[in-house]
Amino acid sequence: MKNIIIASTSTIHGGEYLEYLLPELSKHFKNCKTILFIPYARPSGITHEEYTAKASLAFAKINIAVKGIHEFENATSAIENAEGIFTGGGSTFVLVNELYRNNIMTVLSQTIKKGTPYLGTSAGSVICGLSMQNTNDMPIVYPPSFQTTGVIPFNINAHYLDPDTQSKHMGETRETRIKEFHAYNTIPVLGLREGSWLDVKGSKILLKGNLSARLFRQNQVAEEIESETDVSYIK
Amino acid sequence: MKNIIIASTSTIHGGEYLEYLLPELSKHFKNCKTILFIPYARPSGITHEEYTAKASLAFAKINIAVKGIHEFENATSAIENAEGIFTGGGSTFVLVNELYRNNIMTVLSQTIKKGTPYLGTSAGSVICGLSMQNTNDMPIVYPPSFQTTGVIPFNINAHYLDPDTQSKHMGETRETRIKEFHAYNTIPVLGLREGSWLDVKGSKILLKGNLSARLFRQNQVAEEIESETDVSYIK
Numbered sequence: 001m002k003n004i005i006i007a008s009t010s011t012i013h014g015g016e017y018l019e020y021l022l023p024e025l026s027k028h029f030k031n032c033k034t035i036l037f038i039p040y041a042r043p044s045g046i047t048h049e050e051y052t053a054k055a056s057l058a059f060a061k062i063n064i065a066v067k068g069i070h071e072f073e074n075a076t077s078a079i080e081n082a083e084g085i086f087t088g089g090g091s092t093f094v095l096v097n098e099l100y101r102n103n104i105m106t107v108l109s110q111t112i113k114k115g116t117p118y119l120g121t122s123a124g125s126v127i128c129g130l131s132m133q134n135t136n137d138m139p140i141v142y143p144p145s146f147q148t149t150g151v152i153p154f155n156i157n158a159h160y161l162d163p164d165t166q167s168k169h170m171g172e173t174r175e176t177r178i179k180e181f182h183a184y185n186t187i188p189v190l191g192l193r194e195g196s197w198l199d200v201k202g203s204k205i206l207l208k209g210n211l212s213a214r215l216f217r218q219n220q221v222a223e224e225i226e227s228e229t230d231v232s233y234i235k
Numbered sequence: 236m237k238n239i240i241i242a243s244t245s246t247i248h249g250g251e252y253l254e255y256l257l258p259e260l261s262k263h264f265k266n267c268k269t270i271l272f273i274p275y276a277r278p279s280g281i282t283h284e285e286y287t288a289k290a291s292l293a294f295a296k297i298n299i300a301v302k303g304i305h306e307f308e309n310a311t312s313a314i315e316n317a318e319g320i321f322t323g324g325g326s327t328f329v330l331v332n333e334l335y336r337n338n339i340m341t342v343l344s345q346t347i348k349k350g351t352p353y354l355g356t357s358a359g360s361v362i363c364g365l366s367m368q369n370t371n372d373m374p375i376v377y378p379p380s381f382q383t384t385g386v387i388p389f390n391i392n393a394h395y396l397d398p399d400t401q402s403k404h405m406g407e408t409r410e411t412r413i414k415e416f417h418a419y420n421t422i423p424v425l426g427l428r429e430g431s432w433l434d435v436k437g438s439k440i441l442l443k444g445n446l447s448a449r450l451f452r453q454n455q456v457a458e459e460i461e462s463e464t465d466v467s468y469i470k
Contacts, residue, residue, distance in 0.1 A: 042415075045415050132374065159404065168249075180325075
């Protein structure tokens with residue numbers, strides 16, 4: 001049975017890394033002594049070691065050890081044998097590129113579908129969708145494909161941001177960009193605001209956190225989804 | 236001799252489409268009765284016809300006719316024979332994908348280098364760089380490559396936006412994203428604020444408009460470049 005937390009962000013304003021999620025994570029990973037960390041997204045370009053140390057520090061607060069996937073000789077078996085898996089945020093392009101380069105996109109998808117508890121934040125959440133095409137990140141590397149794990153049947157826009165009505169900036173709003181996506185694609189997109197997450201248990205997908213989320217579908221007006229809604233109907 | 240205008244945006248806050256640039260464009264395209272418009276970037280997913288009509292309306296004010304590249308049977312000869320060329324903004328991913336799909340990325344580069352007057356705005360400016368890797372756009376389609384025309388020896392970040400120090404949003408700032416780019420790439424990036432443009436005449440590249448621009452290089456602190464500076468030293 002799938003057991004996944006898909007969080008918009010690792011950190012909310014004024015909080016520590018993962019702090020707001022720790023009570024959830026304590027339950028989510030309750031049978032894990034050690035979880036596998038995938039640090040490939042390298043936020044601000046930090047190393048795999050530095051990023052793993054950061055994740056370790058947060059998980060130490062709930063008595064869970066963290067081991068980086070780069071510490072294993074065989075990334076595939078590291079995933080297959082993990083008690084739990086966490087993929088951190090950073091650059092979705094770098095993350096997806098590394099998952100393909102290490103030939104583990106498929107095994108990651110299969111392992112999550114089999115029920116290994118998984119946590120994604122930001123880029124680590126984007127890869128839960130069918131494709132990474134609704135990332136906000138800059139295309140700083142060229143991945144061999146935009147397809148991701150598809151452990152949920154729609155796409156995620158993390159750090160979803162409402163249009164700033166006071167802004168004099170003429171660049172596209174997030175909503176405009178997602179509408180452009182739907183000029184060429186039919187995949188629904190769920191905009192998850194910072195502090196929101198999806199709790200996936202088997203075929204049930206609950207929206208959690210205090211905020212509503214914004215659902216975008218091709219040729220339809222965007223709609224607000226309230227917290228605690230089962231969004232497993234979206235496909 | 237190269238003759239290029241590379242504008243951050245087509246439209247500044249409170250102005251009409253291309254309005255702030257028309258005096259420049261009138262000089263830039265002074266020998267053109269008709270210019271070729273490349274509408275591939277399709278902002279908000281509008282059609283090639285709609286986008287060409289919009290460009291025509293603006294250029295009519297300076298008595299220049301506009302013909303869309305989609306109106307030609309042979310896109311390559313349309314570019315080779317154009318009196319002047321304008322590539323509009325929208326999705327850089329869609330634009331680059333279409334340039335490759337129509338097999339005209341190379342001929343566009345060669346034609347601009349030979350001296351056909353060129354105007355780019357936003358996505359149409361990003362493609363003047365070595366690669367499209369500093370676009371702000373969402374990867375809504377998967378282009379066969381991120382390489383672009385390279386008519387200037389660095390990359391452009393259009394609609395450059397300074398960090399909002401009041402924001403409680405935890406998503407990456409523009410500067411952070413460009414720094415992440417430099418964890419993997421050596422190409423310099425010039426952040427062009429809205430209202431700025433580069434005026435390229437042969438090997439000279441002048442920064443124009445009222446604002447400074449922000450230059451990012453690998454392993455260096457970002458620096459502000461004043462308007463009217465010759466930035467042809469950047470490579």
